[in-house]
Amino acid sequence: MSPRLWLLAILALAGALAPSRADAHGVETCAQGFFATATTERPQSESQVAGTHQGSVVCGYESASGYSQAAEEGGTLQSQVLQQQMSGSGSNADIADAIANGHAFDKHVIGEGMNGDIGQSEFADHIQAVLDNPTMSQSLSAGTSAFYDEASGTVVIVNPAAADYGTAFVPKNPLQYFQGLK
Amino acid sequence: MKAFDLKNRSVVIELSDRELILINNALNEVCNGIDVPEFETRLGGTTEEANQLLREIGKELKKLAPKEE
Numbered sequence: 001m002s003p004r005l006w007l008l009a010i011l012a013l014a015g016a017l018a019p020s021r022a023d024a025h026g027v028e029t030c031a032q033g034f035f036a037t038a039t040t041e042r043p044q045s046e047s048q049v050a051g052t053h054q055g056s057v058v059c060g061y062e063s064a065s066g067y068s069q070a071a072e073e074g075g076t077l078q079s080q081v082l083q084q085q086m087s088g089s090g091s092n093a094d095i096a097d098a099i100a101n102g103h104a105f106d107k108h109v110i111g112e113g114m115n116g117d118i119g120q121s122e123f124a125d126h127i128q129a130v131l132d133n134p135t136m137s138q139s140l141s142a143g144t145s146a147f148y149d150e151a152s153g154t155v156v157i158v159n160p161a162a163a164d165y166g167t168a169f170v171p172k173n174p175l176q177y178f179q180g181l182k
Numbered sequence: 183m184k185a186f187d188l189k190n191r192s193v194v195i196e197l198s199d200r201e202l203i204l205i206n207n208a209l210n211e212v213c214n215g216i217d218v219p220e221f222e223t224r225l226g227g228t229t230e231e232a233n234q235l236l237r238e239i240g241k242e243l244k245k246l247a248p249k250e251e
Contacts, residue, residue: 141200141203171214171215171216172216172217173213173214176213176214177210177214180206180207180209180210180213180214180236181207181210182203182207182240182243
């Protein structure tokens with residue numbers, strides 16, 4: 001066998017012995033383009049399960065927003081996504097405060113009576129609770145992220161490019177709306 | 183967007199992924215986000231037609247998304 005063939009054989013053997021992606025704690029690594037999405041779903045308590053949802057990690061990374069991160073199950077994805085979107089400079093509480101002090105409070109809480117008669121600080125607390133523990137979350141196009149809370153029907157969309165960092169509201173058909181977002 | 187092959191009752195349109203997402207999200211807003219009074223009168227189609235179009239666009243976007251390995 002020629003030296004070149006020996007080299008190819010060694011490289012092939014090394015590739016076969018390398019750990020697979022599935023071994024790495026279920027971490028998904030997808031090189032993606034504009035359509036990158038990461039969708040997670042937290043386990044539902046009995047009282048929260050009103051419908052059947054298939055929870056799964058769909059895929060990995062949002063190149064449009066310039067971040068690259070492992071998609072993980074549970075409550076870590078959303079906080080990691082947000083922290084990376086804020087370049088490590090903020091927390092879910094900061095984002096919730098920014099959204100609650102933006103247009104969403106006047107438009108959706110005052111204007112539409114979302115969540116009844118609550119103040120801005122309660123609104124911020126509610127947004128943070130959704131960000132901390134969403135029923136489902138996904139990365140969207142253009143660097144935004146969406147978080148859905150089944151119990152209240154609230155959808156929080158985090159948009160780092162917006163002055164008030166996004167919005168929070170209860171759509172007409174919350175689950176369908178969340179699932180229809182791209 | 184490029185429109186070509188215009189026929190009597192149809193048109194073939196080429197859209198970028200961003201343009202298709204924009205249309206998807208706009209349809210999602212009127213179908214599931216907000217209440218649109220007089221939907222058919224204002225939009226020129228029923229909510230069922232709009233929802234069907236939204237589903238079809240969603241399917242196309244899924245095809246464009248990279249496959250999970």
